[in-house]
Amino acid sequence: MLKSKIAIAELFRQKKGFIVYPVRVNWAVREGGQKTQLIFSVSKRNFKRAVDRNRIKRMLREAYRVQQHEFLKELKEKDVVLSLFVGYVGKDIVSYKEIEEKIKLSLNRLLKELKKNEVY
Numbered sequence: 036m037l038k039s040k041i042a043i044a045e046l047f048r049q050k051k052g053f054i055v056y057p058v059r060v061n062w063a064v065r066e067g068g069q070k071t072q073l074i075f076s077v078s079k080r081n082f083k084r085a086v087d088r089n090r091i092k093r094m095l096r097e098a099y100r101v102q103q104h105e106f107l108k109e110l111k112e113k114d115v116v117l118s119l120f121v122g123y124v125g126k127d128i129v130s131y132k133e134i135e136e137k138i139k140l141s142l143n144r145l146l147k148e149l150k151k152n153e154v155y
Contacts, residue, residue: 037072037118046074046118051152053144057125058095058137060145064154068116071107073099076122091123094131098138106142115154119145 037043045063052061065072075095077088099121110117121141 037074037120042072042118043074043120046120051148052120053141053148054124055137055141055144057123057129058134058141059120059122059124060141061120061122062145062148063118065116065118068118071110071117071119073119073121075099076120078123081124081126082128087128091128091134094134095121095123095138098131098135099142101135102139102142106146109146113149113154115149 037046042065046061049063050061051063052059054060075092077091077095079088082088082091121138
């Protein structure tokens with residue numbers, strides 16, 4: 036879990052990211068980190084009730100947990116450590132299957148972005 040205010044500020048200052056609706060991903064390469072760290076976020080503006088925000092965050096975390104093994108294996112082979120922001124930008128709550136599919140697409144796109152930016 037990414038908690039450092041400095042690391043979070045750096046993550047958004049670099050402005051590297053994309054949207055695979057309803058998931059937004061911002062990323063930054065970390066120097067000297069041990070492992071990839073993430074933030075999951077859901078807008079209070081779109082979901083007034085905390086139970087809705089928490090449900091969406093749980094679905095995002097679970098979808099990432101299921102997909103993370105291949106993703107982290109690829110990063111470890113290339114010796115890359117990332118800070119990731121995964122935000123939910125949709126206006127409605129979608130099914131877990133759709134979130135899982137979008138997270139998978141997002142992680143694959145992130146790997147392509149890393150290759151394109153010659154991070155590894």
